[in-house]
Amino acid sequence: MGSAGENIVLELEEDDLIESTPVIGKIRNFQISRVPSSSIAIASLSSSSSFSLRRASKAIFSSVNTVVFKAKMNVLIPFGPLAIFLHYLTGKHGWVFFFSLIGITPLAERLGYATEQLAFYTGPTVGGLLNATFGNATEMIISIYALKSGMIRVVQQSLLGSILSNMLLVLGCAFFSGGIMHYKKDQFFNKAGVAVNSGLLLMAVMGIMFPAVLHSTHSEVQYGNPELSLSRFSSCIMLVAYASYLVFQLKSHRSLYNPIDEDVEHDSDGTEEEEAPLITQWEAIIWLSLLTILVSILSGFLVDAIQGASESMNMPVAFISVILLPIVGNAAEHASAIMFAIKDKLDITLGVAIGSSTQISMFVIPFCVVVGWIMGEPMDLNFQLFETATLFITVLVVAFMLQDGTANYFKGLMLILCYLIVAASFFLHVDPDDN
Template identity: 75%
Template sequence: MGSVNGRSDNEFEDESLVSPDTLARKSLGLDRGQHGTLSDAEQDFSVKYLKSQLFRSIKVVLFTAKINILMPCGPVAILINYLTANHAWVFFLSMLGIIPLAERLGFATEQLAFFTGPTVGGLLNATFGNATELIISIFALKSGMIRVVQQSLLGSILSNMLLVLGCAFFSGGIIFIKKEQVFNKAAAVVNSGLLLMAVMGLLFPAVLHYTHTEVQYGKSELALSRFSSCIMLVAYAAYLFFQLKNKNTHDPVHEGGSQHEGSLVDEEVAEISQWEAFIWLAILTACISVLSEYLVDALQGASVAWRIPVPFISVILLPIVGNAAEHASAIIFAMKDKLDISLGVAIGSSTQISMLGIPFCVVIGWIMGQPMDLNFQLFETATLFITVLVVAFMLQDGSSNYFKGLMLILCYLIVAASFYVHVDPASVEDKSPQG
């Protein structure tokens, strides 16, 4: 007992010795140690957090979409270009490599729109929605391939209006074969009006050229094209303002009303952060730019190797690559009875190309010293004019079915066959650059 008491007394005595000054000193030392440990822990935590965020972002962007299995085609195309310089394989693999990059670029733009609000989001969608076509066009302009630029942009409009919209109408009509699918007729009418305005902008320079009624041959046509392009850009800016300020005009037509809108909002959740979206936009745009340069350089060689006319490659093949993601999304939304979104993807993209993409390329060509104009030749201009009339006629009653979709797809096959046997009569590539 004594020893126990002694030990207990010593323990109590030891406890009394450590207080209060010793305890204070030990607590200060412990605090310093703890603060140091917490600081290291915080640093470790921040590093681990950044790594986890990085891996999560890479996983979401690069490994969630099945189409990303085509991404290795891009590096393989570059490798083949340096090893064998086989233009046919370089062109083919570059096309396949651009498809998933274009789809992921659209994904990053949608993610960024969650944080920027509807106004800036609309501008971002207008800017990046057709970024692939614009990047390819800029590299073609840089190489002086003006007809390739004109035909690829024209092909993008035709592809969206006939093939994409036709597939959406057809697939939606098959799924809802006993139900008539409807969409907002007011929004379709506005887009059809803008497309007809674009046809007007392309028609007058071509008519001016082929009727030989220019004041100054070669110069008046180019000056008219640049003036009309500026007017079309102003009109598209006004359209964006109108669309964003008058949202009730563009509301989806559904029987469900607010319930459908609520479910749509619930489904849409941002998967990556705002800064991650910015970084991925920059990375994907750079990758598309690199592959686009190889694609454009190999185009002529691929045309010779495959014995396929350059107009067919420019009007049919290149737009299908650039619009691959839009094709899939338009069909998926139509099969979910969200036809307004499908219409926005197809007709909205055509409007962007005709009123933003084409005038933008004319202005860029002006800056580069390239004589890029709105004279798309009579064959191409007539094709666009008839296509706009056919689609406007299909949209006038605000409803769709599988037969309308089938007609649009068959019209696109006629257009594709026409460009396969079409020889470009007068290439604008031979023109000398004018200021």
């Protein structure tokens, strides 16, 4: 009997133990389920937000480090604020002009770098157009600022100087640098697209030449202002031609501007390194906008100091407007054109240099005439006979250099020497509008 009773008790205890196991599991599950889901969500959200914040901070630091701190030329940036400080403190226009020139140079170079980074996300044609557009934003803002101040000759001469600088100095330095880097061979580019640009440049020369010839030969009608009327009519025609050119270049005949297929010798292993952008597309756009604003602000102080700098340095205003201002204003094109030429990307180089000249002559100059018309300023296309003849000869020389579709260091050297002749001519030239 005792053993049987003990067996019954043991069986009952085992049954109780088996039945109690799911109950304990349910209690534990109930305790876990009582943890608020909102706490879990908040913890997850805070961790993800902190991760996103760290990631954004790292991206910003990387972008600033790439654009600002890795460029040795950026040590010149403090000269810009120094020029503004001297403008308000001393009013010595010579120093303000000099420091403004130095301060704008690294900003314009970084503008070209940001444009090059953005060009990685576009084709060569759009990349060249972007370089030309952002490179000429400074000239356009300077021109509008000078128009408001009634400095029409400064507008005309600075825009003319930009064309001459792009076609002779920028293109010459690019050809020379690319030719030195690729010493034993010619570099090739798509001459079909260059022929279109040459035609547009000759059309711009036509629009600028006729008002100057009318004024010089005194063969215009003797009532009203025929040069101004002709200039405004021609400017509207040139704007229509430039809009048609954009459609032609970017839409209907886009393939005409594709880089040519070069049968070049690669490295011994038959491979060619592909470059990658160092900043994202949106970072490049933000940097382009910021740098354009900074360059534009400093350009205003530069324009205000031109007349005083001319008197203090005993230098003609024409030389400052045609030679010195465009060298700084074209620093973006200068840097990017040389970089692309060294990398054997001459189609983008020509899109920058020749494309910029085309844009200034067919868009910026007519646009300034129309803006002056709206402002009531007599801005016209009469650039005077000496300036017009210089532009005409320059277009002919460059068109002749580009007709065979090849480039080398000797062509670049000739273009640079031609620019030195032009610079010496304007240093000795007396503007007939100077009193």
